[in-house]
Amino acid sequence: MPVIRAGHPRDLAEVAAIQASSPEAAHWDAADYLQYDFRVCLDQGRVAAFLVARRVAPDESELLNLVVAPEFRRKGLARALLQELLAAPATPGQAEACPTRRSSLYLEVRESNQAARNLYKSMGFQEVNIRQEYYQAPPEAAIVMKFHSC
Ligand SMILES: CC(C)(COP(=O)(O)OP(=O)(O)OC[C@H]1O[C@@H](n2cnc3c(N)ncnc32)[C@H](O)[C@@H]1OP(=O)(O)O)[C@@H](O)C(=O)NCCC(=O)NCCS
Numbered sequence: 388m389p390v391i392r393a394g395h396p397r398d399l400a401e402v403a404a405i406q407a408s409s410p411e412a413a414h415w416d417a418a419d420y421l422q423y424d425f426r427v428c429l430d431q432g433r434v435a436a437f438l439v440a441r442r443v444a445p446d447e448s449e450l451l452n453l454v455v456a457p458e459f460r461r462k463g464l465a466r467a468l469l470q471e472l473l474a475a476p477a478t479p480g481q482a483e484a485c486p487t488r489r490s491s492l493y494l495e496v497r498e499s500n501q502a503a504r505n506l507y508k509s510m511g512f513q514e515v516n517i518r519q520e521y522y523q524a525p526p527e528a529a530i531v532m533k534f535h536s537c
Pocket residue numbers: 409411412413452453454455456459460461462463464465466467494495496497500501502503505506507509
């Protein structure tokens with residue numbers, strides 16, 4: 388049974404290895420993730436996936452990275468990590484303010500990354516914009532997606 392918890396410094400080597408195995412993912416220095424909302428998903432006794440997000444405004448967050456190790460894909464781990472993130476109120480007390488106050492989660496995804504676009508769409512994200520030539524190596528457009536919640 389997968390377990391999701393906050394990421395720790397001891398997870399960074401496994402997180403860096405997962406990131407290195409996934410060319411579609413954003414590639415950051417894994418140590419930088421510790422300053423953000425950094426969550427890992429453990430399966431079969433190891434880090435199998437991770438998610439990183441940051442708050443950009445009281446009611447707005449941005450997904451910085453979401454990667455599942457190739458051998459753990461199509462088991463629902465990305466969906467589980469996103470569900471946990473979306474379930475957490477953007478600010479303390481916001482749950483009580485629902486439904487009058489809404490929070491948004493934004494992300495960018497490579498236009499060709501159909502697996503990720505399917506995942507986000509299946510969870511209720513909407514495609515709201517396209518940024519031409521957003522990515523390099525290889526150059527590609529980004530689809531901006533947005534999720535609205537209470
Ligand atoms: C995209 C990614 C995070 C999905 O992780 P995952 O754990 O395999 O996804 P899940 O098992 O939770 O799948 C949830 C849904 O996403 C969609 N999906 C996931 N992988 C897919 C694929 N290869 N092809 C088509 N749809 C896919 C499906 O709708 C799936 O639901 P289903 O299994 O009931 O059909 C994973 O493939 C990955 O790490 N890719 C490389 C990094 C990346 O692209 N990150 C996103 C950057 S924006």
